[in-house]
Amino acid sequence: MKRILLDRVLPYTLTVVLLLSLWEMGSRMINPLFFPPLETVGESFVRMATGDLWAQVLVSLLRIWTGFLLGSMLGVLVGILMGGLPLARGMLYSVVEFFRFIPPIAMIVLAVSWFGTGDVATIFLIVFATVFIVTINTEDGVYHVTRNRVRAAESLGANTGQVFRLVIFPSTLPHALTGMRVAMGNAFSTIIAAEMIAADFGLGFMLQQARVFLKTGDIFVGLVALGLLGFATDRIFRILIDRCGGEYARVA
Amino acid sequence: MHAAEFIGVKKQFGGRGEDPSPPALENFEVAIREREFFCLLGPSGCGKTTALTLLAGFEMPTAGQALHRGQPVRGPSADRGVVFQGDDSLMPWLTARDNVLLGPRIQGLEKAEQGEIAERLLKLVGLDGHGHKYPRELSGGMKQRIQIARVLATEPDMLLMDEPFAALDAQTRGQMQDELTRIWSSSRRTVLFITHDVVEALILGDRVGVMHAGPRSSIREIFPIDLPRPRDRTDPELLKIYRRIQEILAEEVQRSREG
Numbered sequence: 001m002k003r004i005l006l007d008r009v010l011p012y013t014l015t016v017v018l019l020l021s022l023w024e025m026g027s028r029m030i031n032p033l034f035f036p037p038l039e040t041v042g043e044s045f046v047r048m049a050t051g052d053l054w055a056q057v058l059v060s061l062l063r064i065w066t067g068f069l070l071g072s073m074l075g076v077l078v079g080i081l082m083g084g085l086p087l088a089r090g091m092l093y094s095v096v097e098f099f100r101f102i103p104p105i106a107m108i109v110l111a112v113s114w115f116g117t118g119d120v121a122t123i124f125l126i127v128f129a130t131v132f133i134v135t136i137n138t139e140d141g142v143y144h145v146t147r148n149r150v151r152a153a154e155s156l157g158a159n160t161g162q163v164f165r166l167v168i169f170p171s172t173l174p175h176a177l178t179g180m181r182v183a184m185g186n187a188f189s190t191i192i193a194a195e196m197i198a199a200d201f202g203l204g205f206m207l208q209q210a211r212v213f214l215k216t217g218d219i220f221v222g223l224v225a226l227g228l229l230g231f232a233t234d235r236i237f238r239i240l241i242d243r244c245g246g247e248y249a250r251v252a
Numbered sequence: 253m254h255a256a257e258f259i260g261v262k263k264q265f266g267g268r269g270e271d272p273s274p275p276a277l278e279n280f281e282v283a284i285r286e287r288e289f290f291c292l293l294g295p296s297g298c299g300k301t302t303a304l305t306l307l308a309g310f311e312m313p314t315a316g317q318a319l320h321r322g323q324p325v326r327g328p329s330a331d332r333g334v335v336f337q338g339d340d341s342l343m344p345w346l347t348a349r350d351n352v353l354l355g356p357r358i359q360g361l362e363k364a365e366q367g368e369i370a371e372r373l374l375k376l377v378g379l380d381g382h383g384h385k386y387p388r389e390l391s392g393g394m395k396q397r398i399q400i401a402r403v404l405a406t407e408p409d410m411l412l413m414d415e416p417f418a419a420l421d422a423q424t425r426g427q428m429q430d431e432l433t434r435i436w437s438s439s440r441r442t443v444l445f446i447t448h449d450v451v452e453a454l455i456l457g458d459r460v461g462v463m464h465a466g467p468r469s470s471i472r473e474i475f476p477i478d479l480p481r482p483r484d485r486t487d488p489e490l491l492k493i494y495r496r497i498q499e500i501l502a503e504e505v506q507r508s509r510e511g
Contacts, residue, residue, distance in 0.1 A: 151336075
């Protein structure tokens with residue numbers, strides 16, 4: 001218990017205290033309209049927390065997770081197909097390599113004209129931000145399946161479906177999960193830009209509104225919320241990887 | 253009927269259009285008897301492992317036939333269990349116990365039966381108490397024990413062992429050879445055992461087939477080893493055959509150098 005306090009809690013506390021002091025000093029030297037003191041941010045937070053802050057956060061999170069899960073499932077499926085079937089690889093390789101260099105943000109305009117503003121457009125963009133990186137990592141994972149693992153399963157009587165389920169899928173999973181973790185980062189950076197333009201609710205929309213009405217305190221509340229959410233999501237994700245992947249997929 | 257038979261087998265790797273390498277095996281013929289421990293011995297690169305992959309059904313012969321109980325081998329099957337040389341055939345995400353149970357699960361055995369098999373086999377290979385460990389937590393010798401238990405779990409008609417102890421240190425290797433003798437004596441399945449270690453072949457085999465150096469390799473001579481088990485590595489009878497085989501191998505290596 002004492003060790004945990006010294007090793008974990010103390011450094012965190014020091015960092016937070018230091019950052020808050022720097023902030024307070026900064027706000028005294030810079031025009032508080034652009035860099036509001038902690039007190040103003042605190043007031044913004046209280047006002048927003050009793051208002052619709054949580055609803056905005058929830059909407060953004062739901063969009064991220066929906067798009068992320070859809071994109072991941074699609075990516076794993078396509079990645080395994082590409083890794084396993086030369087024909088699929090031949091057909092899809094250049095497509096994936098082409099689209100993965102188009103930043104999701106560049107697709108916002110198209111998403112709005114296709115789906116209008118709202119959930120569909122933003123979720124589409126998260127899928128776009130997720131699918132290619134997961135595909136590439138999964139495909140790479142398929143190449144890491146050792147030949148002898150497949151042969152061992154076959155000479156224990158496994159049919160094609162069982163080889164896939166018992167050998168190829170679990171061999172590929174850690175690679176797919178690595179891709180998904182990166183994709184989660186992409187999803188966070190995409191959702192804000194997407195909601196600024198293609199939505200009228202959510203964290204990104206909230207930030208945009210705060211800028212328009214020059215409520216700098218609100219902007220900071222939004223940013224801090226975003227950082228905390230990303231951090232928490234990554235933690236949850238790591239725990240999930242540890243649970244699902246067991247020993248093999250342990251996160252480095 | 254023989255447990256397994258190779259008839260006029262030729263195996264050439266490399267497909268159409270590629271520069272054809274000389275065949276690894278040519279006129280490869282050998283018949284393995286029911287419940288026999290047959291060791292296939294030869295200098296490295298002579299195609300021993302190729303012969304095993306044909307009988308396992310991982311590869312098809314270019315010409316001739318590999319037969320199992322008189323039937324041509326068409327692909328891998330639980331009738332012919334394989335123990336691989338390295339540890340890259342174990343599933344690293346499964347515990348030792350779950351690796352052993354891979355075959356029974358593929359065959360859809362009941363949970364209770366699975367538990368019984370796992371306990372019995374882990375005990376047989378001397379791994380009781382290690383069932384919950386993952387492969388990376390086990391030594392090389394222990395990992396090969398898991399492979400042996402895994403292959404026995406499906407009760408195959410025949411065991412195909414591809415230099416299973418080659419990567420182990422000398423002391424562990426000797427220990428594993430003695431263990432394998434014990435395990436084999438209790439079940440007496442047909443075994444095709446590939447090795448390049450003469451002593452290993454003599455300690456384990458009922459017969460030892462010595463191969464020509466590759467390419468175009470085939471069986472040069474078969475030595476019956478009529479000595480009781482467990483065998484003594486310093487038995488004068490055994491050493492006599494050992495010297496004879498060493499001479500042959502030296503000749504073969506010499507011949508392949510002169511090419």
